[in-house]
Amino acid sequence: MFCHYPEIFNQRESRLKDKVDWGEKREPFKVLATDTITGKALEADVHNAIPTEKVDGTCCYVTTYKGQPYLWARLDRKPSKQGEKRFKRFLYSLEDCKEFVWNIEEDFKPVPDTWIPAKDIEFSNGNPLPDENGHMPGWVPVEKNSKQYCWHSSVVNYEAGVALVLKHHADPGLLEICPVPLSEILEQTLELIGTNINANPYGLGSKKHPVHLLVPHGAFEIKNPPALKQNDILSWFESCTEGKVEGIVWHCHDGCLIKLHRHHLGLPWPLAETYLNSQPVVISFNGTKCDYDFEPKSLFHHFSMLDGQKFDRLKDIKFDA
Structure with a gap:
């Protein structure tokens, strides 16, 4: 299982002459979605x-x-400098009639012995x-400490x-933070969010008391999704509270996952206020399937001290100094 999903819309490269707003970082082109x-x-x-x-x-x-x-972290096996040079030479050669052949032993950087490839890899x-793209998506186990x-x-504990x-949470409109048995989420993928991940777009925790969470x-x-037309989705992102998100992932009945990032519609991310960080949340430790004496400095201990609090x-969750 892996989290590299195809896009819902075909894409085009928008170059500088298209007068795209690049923000602080200027690049030669930007990938934008078409309307097909x-x-x-x-x-x-x-x-x-299901969006x-x-x-x-x-x-x-x-x-x-x-x-x-066990929890496993994403680790892509990437080409070595030599392998990347060969691959780029092939891409720029315009030899469409030929297929590039990788030398797995020589063209790629080494990975830990515990590394496993993603399930949908060929x-x-x-x-x-x-x-x-010349990457081998995969995973490595996250060891304690x-x-x-x-x-x-x-x-994880x-x-x-x-x-x-x-x-x-079981109550509509309410989020919940709680310990979940790893056995209940076996063979699932999740997203790790928090203080030190991707510049913390959800404003969680602080440098002194970092907060990180897993989201299946x-x-x-999305309860009120837009129609699958670019203008409708663009309007939803810009004007709906529920649209203050990084993007949409559609879960198809055949197991396929299709995505759209707001960047591909020329919209900014992150936002000062997001739909996720502005929702109410309750901390639930009592009554869960977890009965354990957590280490005093652990994130689990800090959250257990907030048990029952709403x-x-x-983003308002703070731990005592």
């Missing part, structure tokens, strides 16, 4: 798919490691094949077998 739906989206019956909020974080995966459910002669993946590690999850993919269904907005 891609063939992949139509084949997946996107018109009857959900695209959450801005880093992709994670829960699967077995060391005989128990194989040839027992070797995983890179995607059209990992320095490289410390923010991932902060949202392997002794208790739980993850810290943000999801909908597809957790936040905040008007997600």
Whole structure:
């Protein structure tokens, strides 16, 4: 399972002469959506798919490691400098009639022995094949107290077998933060969001007291979605409270996931106020399936001290100094 989804609209490159607003970073071109739906989206019956909020974080995966459910961090295996040079030379050669052949052993950087490829990756002669961008998407397990993946590690407790999850509460219009058994989210992908992820678009926590949470993919269904026309979606992003999101992911009945990022409509992200961080949230530790004495400095302990408390907005959650 992986979080690299095809786009709903065909795209075009908008160059500087198109007078696109680039913000602080100026680039030679920007990818923008056209008003035509891609063939992949139509084949997946996107018109009857379930639209959900695209959450801005880093992709994670829960699967077995060391005989128990573990959180895995995304790690793409990328080409070495030599392999990338060969690939770029091929792309610029315009030899459309030929297919580029990778040398898996020589053209790619090494990865940890624990690395596993994403499930939907193709194989040839027992070797995983890179995607059209020359990357091999995959995962590495998040070890306890990992320095490289410390923010991932902060949202799991392997002794208790739980993850810290943000999801909908049973009461409509209310979010909930609670420990969820890793066994219940086995073989699922999730998004890690928080203080030190992607410049913290949701305003969670602080430098002194960072806050990170896992959000299951597809957790936040869009209740009043726009029609699948560019102008309707653009209007929804700009004028609806529910449209203050990074993008939309459509979950199709065949399992295909189709996405749209607001950037591809020329709209800014992040926003000062987002739909997610402005919703009320309750902390629920008592009554969950977790009965464990968490370490005093852990994120789980801090949240357990707020058990039962309700905040008007997600970004209002603060821990005592």
